[in-house]
Amino acid sequence: GAVVSQHPSWVICKSGTSVKIECRSLDFQATTMFWYRQFPKQSLMLMATSNEGSKATYEQGVEKDKFLINHASLTLSTLTVTSAHPEDSSFYICSAREGLIAEAFFGQGTRLTVV
Amino acid sequence: AQSVTQLGSHVSVSEGALVLLRCNYSSSVPPYLFWYVQYPNQGLQLLLKYTSAATLVKGINGFEAEFKKSETSFHLTKPSAHMSDAAEYFCAVSDPGSNYKLTFGKGTLLTVNP
Numbered sequence: 375g376a377v378v379s380q381h382p383s384w385v386i387c388k389s390g391t392s393v394k395i396e397c398r399s400l401d402f403q404a405t406t407m408f409w410y411r412q413f414p415k416q417s418l419m420l421m422a423t424s425n426e427g428s429k430a431t432y433e434q435g436v437e438k439d440k441f442l443i444n445h446a447s448l449t450l451s452t453l454t455v456t457s458a459h460p461e462d463s464s465f466y467i468c469s470a471r472e473g474l475i476a477e478a479f480f481g482q483g484t485r486l487t488v489v
Numbered sequence: 490a491q492s493v494t495q496l497g498s499h500v501s502v503s504e505g506a507l508v509l510l511r512c513n514y515s516s517s518v519p520p521y522l523f524w525y526v527q528y529p530n531q532g533l534q535l536l537l538k539y540t541s542a543a544t545l546v547k548g549i550n551g552f553e554a555e556f557k558k559s560e561t562s563f564h565l566t567k568p569s570a571h572m573s574d575a576a577e578y579f580c581a582v583s584d585p586g587s588n589y590k591l592t593f594g595k596g597t598l599l600t601v602n603p
Contacts, residue, residue, distance in 0.1 A: 380532065408590065417579065417595045418533075423588055431588075467532050474589055477523070480532035 376402045378470045380481025387458055387488055395453045395484045397468030403448040404470035408478065409441075412465040424451055458488040491516050491584045495594035503602050508567040510597045512554075512580030515561065521583035522563045523591065524554055526576050533579065539563060550574070575601045 377400040387393050410418040424430040424445035432438045442454040469478040496511040521540050525533040537548025544556040554565045580594040
């Protein structure tokens with residue numbers, strides 16, 4: 375299957391700082407990328423959907439000013455957690471898809487800890 | 490709106506025993522259905538998918554699932570569990586009315602006892 379690389383795999387940051395997470399499709403063009411958040415022992419919660427060159431579509435309840443998503447190219451999307459707080463600590467996972475009904479491939483996830 | 494229900498948040502089997510993980514969905518249109526596996530601190534790996542072709546779908550690692558429209562089910566099975574199968578399993582449905590985004594079930598943790 376296709377490969378999606380997510381970086382970093384873990385990060386620790388101080389409260390009030392911003393953190394950027396990258397999601398890259400290595401061998402295909404990702405027309406659509408998805409960002410999820412996963413709390414311990416829970417399912418994935420979709421945060422936003424981004425199409426290359428367009429603004430991201432955020433799910434209800436997700437603060438777009440806090441979770442900035444950029445999908446500037448067909449192989450890269452970034453999620454920036456701005457002014458991070460301890461409650462933002464979580465496991466963030468991206469997925470990427472080529473075409474409308476193609477299957478989505480997932481990155482390895484990023485464990486964010488805000489101290 | 491699409492939804493997925495996974496019956497049993499935790500399933501425990503003995504090594505060599507049958508694995509059965511249950512998934513029921515609700516959808517107003519013919520769905521695309523998926524099973525994913527997640528190992529600790531990792532992303533999701535696709536096990537198999539149903540996209541309106543054969544109702545019995547074979548996936549990786551010996552897993553298979555059967556789409557039953559009359560029961561709105563897509564249960565995952567494996568004849569003989571291995572220790573390496575211990576992981577979290579997620580069933581998901583794709584919503585054509587919403588950019589084919591995935592809606593996940595709550596997951597089922599599979600433990601395999603020696």
